[in-house]
Amino acid sequence: DTEVTQTPKHLVMGMTNKKSLKCEQHMGHRAMYWYKQKAKKPPELMFVYSYEKLSINESVPSRFSPECPNSSLLNLHLHALQPEDSALYLCASSQDGVEAFFGQGTRLTVV
């Protein structure tokens, strides 16, 4: 299995809602990442987990809360988002911390 699976593929949420994005990989990779990508822009790194511990937080607002329950799963909890948070959220994993394998993303719309 060489895939990174993200669910859901699409999500529409209100500004008062709480939702979660999920990411799963079964490649035994030690590092997992969350990226945010706005239209016509490159991905922007949000968080990095290494060996299930948060190692990088790129000054992301607290309305985004990552969680790594185990080595195969990565969640991104969302609360009180703003319309400008609408974007494609990409998960990735890596064994060596260099080459990253990306999921297909969750298209998030905040209304």
Place this chain on the structure above:
Amino acid sequence: AQSVTQLGSHVSVSEGALVLLRCNYSSSVPPYLFWYVQYPNQGLQLLLKYTSAATLVKGINDFEAEFKKSETSFHLTKPSAHMSDAAEYFCAVHTNAGKSTFGDGTTLTVKP
């Protein structure tokens, strides 16, 4: 600090023509360089990577790139464009500190 510059935000070629997408990097350490392709509303797919082995790197779908240290370049080429190559292409430099820097992307259009 690393940075990546992709020259040309839009490139248009005819089907069957040579594809050349340009990428220049800045890095204080030997870089790991990657090219990714992204189709609309999808994730990034790795085309090829340079990790300090051979300077001419071959990837999927007949893409290749040449690492030129003297020019700090890692340009992507394909001898003959196909309609299915139309997509967004990102050059990226990675470090083993877990961080990555992407270029702004190049939109490739392929005309019939």
